[in-house]
Amino acid sequence: MTHTLTSYLPRQQGGLRTTGMAVPPVALRQMATGEPEETARAELTDFAHLIPTPTPEQARGEARILHALIASYGRHRPTLTGGPFGIRSLTPRPEELVVRIAPSQLDRWIDALAFREGGRGVAGLRWAGCRDGIALTLPGTKMVLGGISEADWRAALGRRSADQSSLLPHWIPQLRREPEYAAAQDAELAGLADHLCATLRRIRLLDPLTRISGHVHLFTTRRDGGLHLIEACEATPTVLPLWISRSVPAALWPATPIPAPGPADPRAAVLGLLTEVEPDRVPSPTSVHPAARALCHIAGLSADPVLVQAAEHVLDVATHVLTDTAHACVYAAGGWAGSCRTFPEGTVHGSDPCLPPGAETVTDLPEEVLQRLGRHFSSRPSDTSRTDLASAGREELVHLLDWALAVATRPANGPDWTRNGTDGTLQHTRPLPDREGILTLTATTSGVYRISLDTLRLSALADEDDTVEWEREAAPSQSAAVLLAEHAAIEAAVCLPFQREYRKQRLLLPAAVPPDPTIRSVIAGSDYVLGFFIFASVLGRLHDLVDFTQGAADGHWRIDPLADTPPDGPATLTALISDWCALPSPHIGEAANTGAADSPDYLRHLAAHRAALDPFVTCYLAAADSLPGARTFEERHLAGFAALRTADLSTLACTEVRPVGERLLRLVRSIPQDPAQLAAWYEDHLNRA
Numbered sequence: 001m002t003h004t005l006t007s008y009l010p011r012q013q014g015g016l017r018t019t020g021m022a023v024p025p026v027a028l029r030q031m032a033t034g035e036p037e038e039t040a041r042a043e044l045t046d047f048a049h050l051i052p053t054p055t056p057e058q059a060r061g062e063a064r065i066l067h068a069l070i071a072s073y074g075r076h077r078p079t080l081t082g083g084p085f086g087i088r089s090l091t092p093r094p095e096e097l098v099v100r101i102a103p104s105q106l107d108r109w110i111d112a113l114a115f116r117e118g119g120r121g122v123a124g125l126r127w128a129g130c131r132d133g134i135a136l137t138l139p140g141t142k143m144v145l146g147g148i149s150e151a152d153w154r155a156a157l158g159r160r161s162a163d164q165s166s167l168l169p170h171w172i173p174q175l176r177r178e179p180e181y182a183a184a185q186d187a188e189l190a191g192l193a194d195h196l197c198a199t200l201r202r203i204r205l206l207d208p209l210t211r212i213s214g215h216v217h218l219f220t221t222r223r224d225g226g227l228h229l230i231e232a233c234e235a236t237p238t239v240l241p242l243w244i245s246r247s248v249p250a251a252l253w254p255a256t257p258i259p260a261p262g263p264a265d266p267r268a269a270v271l272g273l274l275t276e277v278e279p280d281r282v283p284s285p286t287s288v289h290p291a292a293r294a295l296c297h298i299a300g301l302s303a304d305p306v307l308v309q310a311a312e313h314v315l316d317v318a319t320h321v322l323t324d325t326a327h328a329c330v331y332a333a334g335g336w337a338g339s340c341r342t343f344p345e346g347t348v349h350g351s352d353p354c355l356p357p358g359a360e361t362v363t364d365l366p367e368e369v370l371q372r373l374g375r376h377f378s379s380r381p382s383d384t385s386r387t388d389l390a391s392a393g394r395e396e397l398v399h400l401l402d403w404a405l406a407v408a409t410r411p412a413n414g415p416d417w418t419r420n421g422t423d424g425t426l427q428h429t430r431p432l433p434d435r436e437g438i439l440t441l442t443a444t445t446s447g448v449y450r451i452s453l454d455t456l457r458l459s460a461l462a463d464e465d466d467t468v469e470w471e472r473e474a475a476p477s478q479s480a481a482v483l484l485a486e487h488a489a490i491e492a493a494v495c496l497p498f499q500r501e502y503r504k505q506r507l508l509l510p511a512a513v514p515p516d517p518t519i520r521s522v523i524a525g526s527d528y529v530l531g532f533f534i535f536a537s538v539l540g541r542l543h544d545l546v547d548f549t550q551g552a553a554d555g556h557w558r559i560d561p562l563a564d565t566p567p568d569g570p571a572t573l574t575a576l577i578s579d580w581c582a583l584p585s586p587h588i589g590e591a592a593n594t595g596a597a598d599s600p601d602y603l604r605h606l607a608a609h610r611a612a613l614d615p616f617v618t619c620y621l622a623a624a625d626s627l628p629g630a631r632t633f634e635e636r637h638l639a640g641f642a643a644l645r646t647a648d649l650s651t652l653a654c655t656e657v658r659p660v661g662e663r664l665l666r667l668v669r670s671i672p673q674d675p676a677q678l679a680a681w682y683e684d685h686l687n688r689a
Contacts, residue, residue, distance in 0.1 A: 025050055028252050032202035034089035043091060051201050052094045053255045057140025062097055063193035064122050064185050065113065065136075065143060066200040067220070071120045072112030075217040075232075077210075077524055079658060081105055084206045084216045092201040096142040098132065106148065106156045114160065114167045115181065121166065123181035127153070128170035137170065138182070192220065192227045195241065195332050198254035199229065205242040209233035213527040214658065221494050222433075224413045228333065228490055235498055235527040235610075239333045239490045247354040256328045263323040264331075264408035266315050267291035270298060273407050277417075277426065277443075277479040291315055299403040300447070300476025301396075310373050310393075311400055317362040318404040327357035334490050335409030337483040340402050341473075355398065362401045363394040370394055403476075406483050414486050415441065426482060432493065439493055441485045448474050449481035451492045460501045460508050468508070470495050500609075504585040510608040517603040519615050519655045526612035529658070530581050532668060535617045538577055539637070540679030546633045549573050552596045552625040557588055573636050574621045584609035597621040615652040616668050619643050637675040644671055 023031075029040045029050045044050070054062065069085045078084050082102025086109065091098040101109060113136070115121030128135045129150035136143045145153075157167065189196065199218075206216055210233050217232040230237045231245070238245060243253050274282050274294045281297050283290035292311035293303045301307050321327050330336045342353045363370070367390050374392035378384045415428040428441040437456040443449045450472040457466060470492035475481035499508045514521065523529055549572050550558065556575035557568045568588050570579045574597050578585050584606070586592040592605030597618050606612055613621065623643030624636040649668060653660040672681050 023249065025251070028249065030204075031248070032205050032252055033091065034083070034087075034204040034207075035091055036089070039089075039091060043093075047094070049255065050252050051198075051254065052092050054092070054097075054197060054201075055095055055140065056257075057138075058095055058097070058142070059197040060186055060189070060193045061138040061141025062143065062200050063189050063196035064138070065125075066196045067185075067189060068120055068122050069109075069112050070218050070220070072108070073216075074219075075215050077214050077657065078207070078216050079214065080524065081108075084203050084210075087203050090201070090203065091146075096144060097201065098144045098146045100146045101148075103148075103152070106145075106152065107159055109145075110156055110160050110167055116166060117177070117181070123185055124174060124178045126168055126170045126172065129153070135170075189227065192229060194254070194256040195229055195329075198256065198329070199242060201254070202242055202252070205246055205248070206231075206233060208246065209242075214529075215527070219494075223490050223493055224411065224415070226411070226413070230491070230494055232498060237491050237494050237498055238338075239487075240338045241329065241333050243329075244333075244339055244354045247352050250327070250355070250357050253327070253357070254329050255326045256332070258323070258325055258328045259331050261412070263319075266295075266318040266322065266404045266408040269408040269410070270294040270315075270404065273410065273479050273482075274298065277482050278445075278477070295400060295404055295407075298407060298477050298479045299400055300480070301400075304376060306372055307376060310397060311404075313365070314362055314397060314400040314404050317358045318401060318408060320361075321356070321358040321401075321405065322408055324357075330357065330405055331409045334487045335411060335483075336402065336405035337410065337487040340406050340480075341484050341487060353402075356401050356405055358401055358405075359398050362397045365393075365397075370397075373397070403480065406480075410483060410486070415489070417441075417443070417482065424478075426478065435496070439489060441489055443475075443478055443481035443485050445478050446474075447477050447481045448472070449485040449488075451485055451488045453492060453496065456496075456508075458508050460506060463503070464501065468496070468499055500584070504587075505582050505609070505611075506584045507609045511610055513604050513607045516600065517607045519598070519603065519612075519618055520657055522603050522607045523612040523614065523655075523657045525607060525610060527610040528583070529612045529614055530577070530583055530617055531614045532616040532664060534581065535577065535614075535620075536667060536671075536678075536682045536685070538580055539675075540682050542573075542576065542580075543633055543637075543675045543678055546573075546576065548630040548632060549576065549625075549636060550630060551628040552622075553594055553628055555588065556593050556625075557585055559588065572625045573633075573640075574625050577621070583611050583613075596625060615655045616644065616649075616664075619647050619652060634675050637678075638673065641671055641673050644668055 025044060026037060026040045029035065029044065030037065032051060033040065035043070073085050082088055082105060086101045086105030088100045088102055090100065112120070113122050113125055115123045115125065122138070124138055126137050128137065130144060132144050132146050133148045134145040134150065134153045136145065209231070210216055213233065213235045215233055219230050219232070221228050221230055228239050230239055231242065232238070270291050271282065271294050274297065283293040287293060289308050289312050292308045292315060295311045295315065296303055296307050321330070336356065339354045339356065367386070370390040370393035371386055372393070373396060374389035377392045377396060378389060415430070417426040417428050419426055424445040426443045430439050431437070432439055432453065438454045440452050440454055441449070451470045453468040453470065455466055456468065461467065471488045473484065475484050497509050500506060501508060511525070552572055552574065554571065556570065556572045558571040559568050570576045570585065575585060586605050590605065591601040595601035597613060620640035620643060624640035627636060627639055649665055653665070667685055670681065672678060
């Protein structure tokens with residue numbers, strides 16, 4: 001989430017990166033499917049695409065199955081399920097999908113897929129034993145659960161009999177209302193089925209996105225009459241498709257049908273957007289290359305003849321891209337404006353802007369043309385090498401192509417903007433769909449856009465004007481700002497369950513808490529776990545900064561009696577470290593504020609705000625803060641040190657969800673008794689790593 005305004009950084013300032021294109025095809029496919037190398041290599045000999053495009057019926061069936069898995073699994077840790085939704089690997093083919101799931105997930109898959117009238121599941125799904133496993137079928141759809149014997153399958157169905165599982169064998173004819181229910185499920189996913197199917201066929205692209213919070217989190221949401229797939233694995237929701245958010249080469253992208261209205265005309269689109277948003281900047285009908293001039297303005301460039309000529313070339317390439325079914329997914333998920341949102345201090349998790357389809361074609365110009373274009377973006381063109389000038393020219397062509405695609409793929413059912421007659425600012429407001437509050441979009445004439453949620457009436461926002469600012473950035477023009485704001489609004493509408501207040505990092509909408517949380521269950525549900533490695537780095541610094549701290553029973557956060565208008569502040573070692581590491585902190589008066597780090601009250605507090613301390617950190621802090629009254633850091637460290645030295649580390653490791661390596665255990669065992677040695681101890685650990 002962005003809290004401060006950053007200047008717009010187009011591609012020529014960040015460098016055009018194409019190294020991903022050199023990844024071997026087999027490795028690219030494995031990245032998406034998780035297949036063994038031998039399997040991936042064998043499959044690639046039979047199909048033209050890295051990930052085969054399914055038939056329309058197969059795509060609809062796979063979409064219904066993934067949608068049922070999403071509804072059943074919800075937010076989950078793949079380390080506990082054997083992979084995303086229990087999927088270890090899969091092999092996509094045009095008319096079938098072979099899925100290999102962890103054996104422990106078989107019951108869970110049955111629960112997810114079994115249809116119950118008025119409930120979740122997949123209506124009309126049937127099963128049959130086959131040579132490679134269990135075949136799950138719908139009309140026109142086949143999914144094989146590879147490696148599952150019929151005996152294991154029947155045993156799992158028997159275990160679910162108490163739930164009256166409706167996963168029926170293939171010889172049972174369609175029941176009376178099954179076609180009706182199946183048609184309703186197809187209608188529910190209309191417009192999103194290809195995206196869901198493509199995501200399932202590339203499910204292991206989720207793996208790198210689980211390294212921060214440890215969770216897979218997908219869900220669907222409706223906005224402006226359309227259904228969107230949201231990914232929130234990193235505890236920040238984004239609507240960007242996996243292949244775009246991860247900036248994978250276009251060879252791994254799905255081929256999907258072009259939207260029903262037909263391919264967009266980028267020339268008409270850029271002129272139409274400028275006419276709507278900035279009518280005074282629309283080129284004269286008698287001017288040469290009006291659409292190219294409009295594109296230059298939208299992208300923040302002058303109408304220099306060299307740039308206009310480049311924009312005309314870009315529009316030609318964009319026209320071909322938008323009519324090619326191999327690249328039709330640029331229309332999905334709110335359009336290509338989502339990729340353009342990765343250019344500034346991004347609000348989505350793509351580390352680099354994704355190269356648009358057509359990037360190689362648009363830069364395939366003579367070197368002298370590229371150099372002439374690059375001179376416009378060099379402060380000292382006479383001292384710049386020809387290679388660097390050509391590189392700058394290529395980057396600007398890709399930059400223009402990004403904006404041409406973003407404009408042409410703008411959803412037709414977007415918001416209605418209202419113009420302020422005084423300063424020309426555009427604004428759109430609407431009620432939030434499922435709770436009290438207003439979604440506000442603003443785009444200024446200078447290109448700054450802002451998306452906020454206002455009048456939320458949440459007590460946690462009492463000091464923040466009852467407003468959450470989801471995104472505020474600078475775009476190259478007001479027209480570009482409108483595109484980016486409309487796309488960001490898709491995510492802003494669902495951001496509240498992920499939003500934290502700034503001062504104490506507490507969730508604005510706390511999560512439901514089980515009555516008896518354990519250290520293990522809290523870790524399993526957390527977005528962020530303070531591990532012992534980070535904790536060790538903090539301890540050495542605190543030794544030089546902290547004199548006296550209070551015990552947990554005295555209150556983790558307390559009001560300073562000497563302050564004129566005293567806010568509460570951290571008073572215990574647990575509170576200081578939580579504040580330093582951006583962990584949620586309790587309020588004065590809450591039971592957790594006087595509970596030890598391992599107490600049920602404190603565990604409930606952490607669980608409510610989806611954060612955790614690892615077992616070794618918990619052991620240290622619970623002991624350190626058990627000493628009552630004001631104590632020195634040295635005294636508290638000795639208590640924490642003693643607790644770790646006398647603890648059964650193997651037992652503590654069993655309360656951790658994540659793998660506990662020998663390297664971590666060595667660090668815990670070697671913690672020094674003398675607090676003055678903490679910094680050197682951690683430095684030595686880094687040198688040995």
